[in-house]
Amino acid sequence: MADMQSLPSEIIFQIARFLEPIDIVTLQHVSKRFLDLGRDDTLWREQCFNSSSFLTNLRHRQQLITSESTQEPRFRDLARALANGNGLGDSRLIQPRAEARDLKARSNEKIRIMANWDPSYPEEKVQWYDEYIARNAPISISWLQQPRNRESPEHEYLEVRGMGIYTPPGEEDATLVVGPLDDGSVCLWDISGTKGRKGSIIARSKSGLISADPASQIGTGKHSKLISTGVTECVSVDNSRKRAFFAVQHGLVEVDLETLSTINQEKFPFTITALSEAKYPVPLTVGTNMSLYLHDSRARRNVGQTGNSGADRIDSYDSTFGSLRSTGLSDFRRLLNPDPSPLFAHLHHPGPLSILHLPSSREHWDGNGEIYVAGRFPSILNYDRRNFPRLRGTIHSGARLCSMASLPYPFASMEKDLARRGELSIEQIWEAKTRPGKTLIACGEYNSKGSLEMYGLSPEPHLTTISSDSFAGSLQNSVMKNRQTSSSSKLLSVANHGTRIVVSDGGGNLKWLERDGFTEARRWNIAHGSIEAPRGIFGTLGDSYMDSGSGDIVIKMANTHDGRDGTLVNGGLVLWTGEKIGLLSFSSKPGFTADSFEETGTKTPEQVRTEREERTYAETMGRALEANANEVRWMRGLGLGMS
Template sequence: MATLDTLPSEIILQIAHSLSPLDIVTLQFVNRRLLDLGRDDTLWREQCFNNSSFLTNLRRRRELITSEDVQEPGFRDLALALASGNGIGDSRLAQPREEARDLKARSNERIRIMANWDPSYPDEKVHWYDEYIARNAPISTSWLQQPRNRESAEHEYLEVRGMGLYTPAGEDDATLVVAPLDDGSVCLWDLSGTKGRKGGIIARSKSGLISVDPNSQDATGKRSKMINTGVTECVSVDSVRNRAYFAVQSGLVEVDLETLSTVSHERFPFSITALSEAKHPVPLTVGTNLSLYLHDPRTRRAGGGTGDPTRIDSYDTAFASLGSSSSSNFRSLLNPEPNPQYAHLHHPGPLSILHLPSSGDEWDGNGEIYVAGRFPSVLNYDRRYFPKLRGTIHSGARLCSMASLPYPFASMEKDLARRGELTIEQIREAKTRPGKTLIACGEYNSKGSLEMYGLSPNPILSTISSDFQAGSLQNSAMKNRQTSSSSKLLSVSNHGTRIVISDGNGNLKWLERDGFTEARRWNIAHGSVEAPRGIFGTLGDHYMDSGSGDIVIKLANTHSGRTDKPVKEDDLVLWTGEKIGLLSFSGKPGFTADSFEDHGNKTPEELNRELEERTYSETMGRALEANANEVRWMRGLGLGLGSS
């Protein structure tokens, strides 16, 4: 051991390069020095490259170099570079037909290929050890404690009607989940275990707190007037001010997360369909069916809802509520002429609103607003000149979720890099140019559509619009409508150096930043002790075959981007429309539903009987589903024209 401690770090790292990933992890347990060296970024970056589907696809495409007809030196250099990766490669490529090539040329070619794959940017800090874990480690799904109805004798489970992440003061990453429940209450869960049991409920408001009519005494009426079904972006959390905003039909309810009491309740002319991120001091953007509003709580009118938590305030416009508006005011809402108080939408149904700062990642109160939804283009507004429309990005798809990267995107360079054809100089130039990337997902002709757009820092060139030099960014748009998903994409988010998307089949798919190369995939029915329940109970592995079960409507990353985070704390929060789960890179879930159950005074016999009943329900569910699949498969066989 003394001899090993005296070895230079370069020699130890050279030895580590010849070890398997499992052996490198074992080496980290020897002492602190080997722990630091065993997590070297260069070492794990190469491990990620060696295990990437990019390299597998590249080898497939270059198999033609083994034919007798291919004699070009460039192809031979590539073959030898692919075959010289520490014993990883096709053995057929490791046997050159001519004399051995120069080792330096091989090394340079391998460096060039790795640079084509590398998804990181020059000023981006990446922990490649965490990246390897996220790309290759087992995945498990843990479901947060499901709240129960306190006003019912049966205490049945309540559905979770939205989701937002909350980072309290003093925390670096999101540690709490905020969500409205079916009874009109607001619930908080602990993700980290620092304020209570991990995955458990730590606070819950009274029922009916965020219903449309807080003065109603009818519990049934409150539940029927909760958040609109189909509105995904219905919760927005401002962690700086400890406030959460909930879209409830046409009302916007502001709740103090420290006291779980209503601060204000403002009404809009139409039902709210999307909320932007709430980040102080930038005003919240509220999207209704036919209009957009900038909501700034600092400009609330005197006599607002701060004094009386049950008071319903009207939005400060000339037509605050449809009930008291005259017919002429209602016609004014549908008037396409610009209005200084709101932006009129010519097509109804915004589903996602994204804020981008004017420079870098710093929020200065300025910046851009991007709106996507049930219309063929992404709308772009400048907050300083709102409500004037600055430009549009034509998509043609129905988009429902957006994300962004503070790095440039050029589709032509990404396509060439995906095939390993760029030089190191070309890669450096593409990654150092200014700009941002807009990522969007949705549906196009019943299939999933993942789209990426390069945004220029020049305000005139930031959008693809007929009004502003339409051809200036013609090479900066990528639309993957072939391999992203066979069903509608529901949500998109950044996850490390990858893009993660969810689809209508319950699948999660991680892609490289080119939008095409798949890093890995997962289905939420796997890796969970309590598999998602369908209408006939738990479906387990059979879920993958049937295509039924829960789907991830919205996903969010708990990691805020800090560089000193502990290993394996880059989790994803999943919302299925009924409950919330936590996806972790671990061999087993961190908690289960039984972790939160209070069995009270139940005897072992009663608990065993409940288990038997649940098992019977699950078995019957699988049997009925298998029978339904058989009926569908046999339908029409041998029945002639009378079958349907």
């Protein structure tokens, strides 16, 4: 071992390249020096490439090439580079005088193929060791502590009505989840374990704090008017100011996350259907059924106490203070007036479901960015905050979109298609990845199937006056719409996860795709756990069970850390099912379970075990009955021409 320690790092690194991933992990335990070498990004980037579906697909295409075509120069190097797992060709006999030349050609071809696969960008920071784990390790989900109804004698479980990620300023290691509950209270969970038990509730407000009619429901044990069903983007957290915004029917409630008390409450003429992210000092964009508003919390009057005399009156925006003021029925009629308004943006089609803010530059937010709105209408709407509420342009989709994400890097569909087939040169890849631009990612439903869409956004032209019609064409320079393989059911949520894109669908499935939007990296089902047989250092890849056997679906996903600065964290995902919140992690077993937070009290171990067995039996029988019902529905009318 002393001899190994004296070897140069370059030699140790070359030896490690011939080891299996599990042996490289074992090597990291030898010493601190070997730990650093065993976490080398270049080493694990190659391991990710060797185990990727991109390489598998490329080998399949290479096998389809006839023996005549492989003699052509453009296919010969590719065939040799893909001949074995490390891309260096077979150990066939080569003429000595041509050995060095062929070895160089195969090495160059391997570099070119790997560059075609590489999903990262030149300025992006990627931890490839974590990336390998996220691509290959087993998946488990840990459910956060489910809150109970404090007002009811039965203390039944309460549903979680939304989700937001909260990282207090100066506490980057502390990650909290904020969620409104069915009784109108606000709950905080710790998923990092820095403020309490991991996955447990660390704070909860009084009941009725954010309900639309708080004064009439507190202490009655009844459910107050809360967040509308179907509103996914109903929670927005401002980390810098330690505040959260909740969309409750027509109202927008601002809550202090340190004291869990209401700061402001504003009412809008229509039901709020979407909120943008809150990032001080950029105004929050509020989407209602028929209009869009810019909400600047700094101009808000402190209502503090709810239930005042003007709470039931129709409110509208005041052009001077930028806030809602109670005026009367005339302003309600003005909202229905199709003429443009300087106070808010009219929507010709109702139902915005997702609002995305993009900064004007990659480096920082200056408040002059763009606003993208998607929902139950065929186009993505684009606004410039400096010229709001004038519509800047539209991007036609044709699908009903419900979730959006972005990347601060360019997207070109033609180059992505060629790279997926391994046909680009090193120079072409570099040019495609270094050109200016951003990527808009959207998902939803098209003709009852999932639709994953990616739009390459051009840099903003330095123009001060331009009509929305002429500017609409320059919003995008490339389009990709995957409506064939993304999902057989509606896509519900999309997020960036490391160097991959992750989507969830109506069947309870999660699918990780490469950034071309087509190549699948892995998949998993929330109802049955990770059925796939893991691969690499974790085992051998098997088929995933993609049929959901329970009602759980992932409505919203969020990274445990913000990756806007380009450092895309490969940690877990926070999942919201519409009723409860879970933490997805890459491990063989959950970090905690629902039983972890239950107080057994005076129950004996035998009683606890019996209750656990009863729950398991009930879940098993429920799945069996549902499977039988699915079989009956499938067999109904088979061969009789009946539906």
